[in-house]
Each structure stands twice: as structure tokens, then as C-alpha cells.
Amino acid sequence: DQQVKQNSPSLSVQEGRISILNCDYTNSMFDYFLWYKKYPAEGPTFLISISSIKDKNEDGRFTVFLNKSAKHLSLHIVPSQPGDSAVYFCAASAKETSGSRLTFGEGTQLTVNP
Amino acid sequence: KAGVTQTPRYLIKTRGQQVTLSCSPISGHRSVSWYQQTPGQGLQFLFEYFSETQRNKGNFPGRFSGRQFSNSRSEMNVSTLELGDSALYLCASSLGGSSAYEQYFGPGTRLTVT
Secondary structure (H helix, E strand, C coil): CCCCCCCEEEEEECCCEEEEEEEEEEECCEHHHEEEEEECCCEEEEEEEECCCCCCCEECCEEEEEEECCCCEEEEEEEHHHHHHHEEEEECCCHHHHCCCEEEEECCEEEEEC | CCCCEEEECEECCCCCCCCCEEEECCCCCCCCEEECCCCCCCCEEEEEEEECCEECCCCCCCCCEEEECCCEEEEEEECCCCCCHHHHEEECCCCCCCCCCCCECCEEEEEEEC
């Protein structure tokens, strides 16, 4: 039962353009969502998060949007840079039922071409 | 501030043996979680420790166990290793309070079971 899904295994964009990574979830108990970036042979690096009481959170080039009715969130990277090339994971947490346990999506490989 | 450290970084074991992995969280972080990453299953939650107590547990067999010490350092043990236990084992730390969801990951321990 995949409660967090990232349907696009890969995404390729040009440097300077916008990258949009998508994530869907099924568990309505999830109340906190996070995005991580992962390079090969390294652990995931925390990027940005959003609480279910918000619909948008912005941090520099990164913006996360949450649509609770659609159980969908997205990560926008503007402008995209070659150094952003990595695997991006979305993750969700349900505080009431599972504390700080994170449920991850399968990841999306982002490639930013110079 | 130093990040999450994991030792060893690489390990090769034989089927049937046992292994212990170590994790030192970020200073001040009281929660330590463990995850297994495999190509087929993605990032799967193993368990979480907070103040030396297991607070949450994923769907893994009893061969996987852990503990946390008074200084928040954590160890994970896998007994009677199977070929399918070959994976990247990631440790993550967080403040662990009721409003702290962000988890910060270490570089992982790559375990190979032959």
C-alpha cells in the first residue's frame, strides 16, 4: 500500500527554467509534508516542508504547494540550476498516529541541463 | 554544528551473521530514526527512538532491533542476516518535540550480505 506516490520517475529541464515535481498521497491523516534531495552515496538532505494548515511555503528558489482536497503537493524550483540535479523525495508524516515517522515516495530523478 | 554521523560507512557480511550499525545524532537532537533504502522498496521506516525508548516501529521482522543511549546515540542490530538485507541503512535525527518533524539524515551505511 503505497501511501505516498511520485508518479514521475524522472524529469529533465533546461537551466533557468522552472522544475515542477509532483507528489500524491492517500492517507488523510498526514499533516506534515517534506521534500528531500538526495545525491548518490549520500543521505537525503532536507529541503523544505509544509504543514497541512498552509497551502504554500517558500524558501528562496524552492516553493512547496499543498492541495489538501486533491491530496497533492508539488515542489517548484525557480530558476533551476545544474547543481539541482539529484533525486527528489517527498515524505509525509501523521503526528497523531505515527509521531515523526516519515513515509516516503519513490523519488523523482531531476536532471537540469546547462 | 556537526551533522549526523554513521559508522561504518560500508560493511560486507555473510548470510547468517549479525551486524551492528551506529548513529550519532546532531547535538541537541533527542530523536533518532532508522530507514532502509533498497532499489525495489525505496525508503522504508524501521523504527524511532526518543529518550532511550522505542516510540515507533515499522513493518520489519524481529531480526531488526535497535537501542538508544542516554547521550542520544543509537545502534541498530540485524541478526541472522539474509541476502535481502543488503541495503543502504540511513539514520536520521530530529529535535523530537511535538512540533519538530524535520529529520536530518546521515550519509548511511551500505551493507552488503553475501
